[in-house]
Amino acid sequence: xxxxxxxSPEVPITVFLLDDHEVVRRGVHDLLEDEPDxxxxxxxxxxxxxxxxxxxxxxxxxxxxxxxxxxxxVSLCRELRSRMPDxxxxxxxxxxxEDALLDSILAGAAGYVLKQIQGADLVSAVxxxxxxQSMLDxxxxxxxxxxxxxxxxxxxxxxxxSGLTPREREIxxxxxxxxxxxxxxxxxxxxxxxxxxxxxxxxxxxGVERRIQAAVIATQADSAGQRPRDxxxxxxxxxxxx
Numbered sequence: 001x002x003x004x005x006x007x008s009p010e011v012p013i014t015v016f017l018l019d020d021h022e023v024v025r026r027g028v029h030d031l032l033e034d035e036p037d038x039x040x041x042x043x044x045x046x047x048x049x050x051x052x053x054x055x056x057x058x059x060x061x062x063x064x065x066x067x068x069x070x071x072x073x074v075s076l077c078r079e080l081r082s083r084m085p086d087x088x089x090x091x092x093x094x095x096x097x098e099d100a101l102l103d104s105i106l107a108g109a110a111g112y113v114l115k116q117i118q119g120a121d122l123v124s125a126v127x128x129x130x131x132x133q134s135m136l137d138x139x140x141x142x143x144x145x146x147x148x149x150x151x152x153x154x155x156x157x158x159x160x161x162s163g164l165t166p167r168e169r170e171i172x173x174x175x176x177x178x179x180x181x182x183x184x185x186x187x188x189x190x191x192x193x194x195x196x197x198x199x200x201x202x203x204x205x206x207g208v209e210r211r212i213q214a215a216v217i218a219t220q221a222d223s224a225g226q227r228p229r230d231x232x233x234x235x236x237x238x239x240x241x242x
Contacts, residue, residue, distance in 0.1 A: 012036075012037050012038055012039040013037060013038045013039070013060050013061060013126060013127065013130040014039055014041045014057075014058075014059040014060045014061070015032055015038060015039065015040050015041065015059055015060070015061045015062070015063060015126060016040070016041060016042045016043070016044070016050070016053070016054050016057060016059040016061070016062045016063070017029060017040060017042070017043045017044070017063050018043070018044045018045075018047070018049075018050045018062065018063065018064045018065055018068070018073065018076070019045070019063075019065040019092070020045050020046065020065060020068055020069050021065075022045070024065075024115070025043055025045070028063065028092075028122070029043065031119050031122065031123065032123065032126065035123055037127075038123070038126060038127075041057045041059050042054070042057045042059065046068060046069060046070045046071075047068050047070050047071035047072070047073070047075075047076045048070055048071075050062070050064070050076060050080075051076065051079065051080075054080055054084070054087070055080070055083055055084060058084070059087070060086075060087070060088060060130050061087075061088045061089075061090060061126055061129055061130050062077075062080065062087055062088070062089050062090070063090045063092050063126070064076060064077055064089055064090070064091055064092065064109075065092055065093065066091055066092070066093035066095065066100050066104070067093065067094075067095065073089075073091055073093075073104075074091070074100060074103045074104050074107050074109070075107070077089040077091065077104065077107045077108065077109050078107040078108065081107070081108045088110040088111075088129040088130055088132070089107075089108070089109045089110055089111075089129075090109070090110060090111040090112075090113065090125060090126060090129050090135065091104045091109050091111065091112045091113070092113055092114075092115060092122075093112075093114060093115065094114065094115040094116070095114075100112075101136075102216070105210075105212055105213055105216060106213065106216075108209055108210065108213075110129035110132075110133075110134055110135065110210065111125050111128065111129045111134060111135030111136060112135075112136050113125050113135065113136075134210055134211060134212045136212060161206070161217065163205050164202055164205055164206075167188075167198060168198055168201065168202040168205070170188065171184055171188070171195065171198050171199060171202065172202055172214060172217070172218045173218055174187060174188075175199070175211055175214050175215050175218055176214075176215045176217075176218025177218075178215070181195045181196055181199070199211060199214075202214065
């Protein structure tokens with residue numbers, strides 16, 4: 001779990017819950033409401049209800065069930081974020097579904113966790129995505145990365161990838177390996193601020209908002225042999241400074 005600075009009780013994290021099972025919804029509601037820095041501002045049992053209530057309530061985080069009787073949480077996530085770019089969507093599902101995980105990432109979800117998650121970890125996940133960071137269930141992430149690396153036919157390299165500088169491609173490769181900004185900085189002898197600036201530019205060039213989306217692109221490029229595998233080799237070839 002990522003470490004985050006908790007908001008104060010005076011300025012709590014506002015959360016909206018969407019789940020068609022009342023027992024699950026009530027359990028998550030009570031779990032979150034027990035935390036002094038989190039407030040549940042609304043609930044819904046269907047995608048249609050959430051489509052109306054979330055924009056009206058303007059929560060910081062929306063916890064969305066992936067499978068719904070009148071649609072799916074992934075499509076709703078994409079729709080809500082197009083209207084509310086600052087909304088952090090945390091997908092919650094009982095299914096270990098590779099396609100749903102990948103679709104959630106591409107839809108701009110900030111996190112994806114399974115309902116088997118421990119209560120304390122779910123609270124931590126809400127705080128993590130509220131702080132603007134990504135939160136993916138470790139098991140689901142490992143499964144997805146293995147699937148992408150083991151694909152027989154990787155997708156073609158996006159045109160935007162060819163527009164990255166050698167340094168940006170190098171950093172993208174390390175993002176794909178799961179390194180943090182600090183770890184990337186140590187590996188490449190760069191300050192964290194410099195790494196953050198590089199990441200901001202490469203995300204814009206790739207047309208994505210979150211580093212986990214960039215990680216998927218990096219993994220696909222790796223499968224096709226289109227990214228540098230060894231940063232030291234890249235530094236030697238492109239003359240990168242230490």
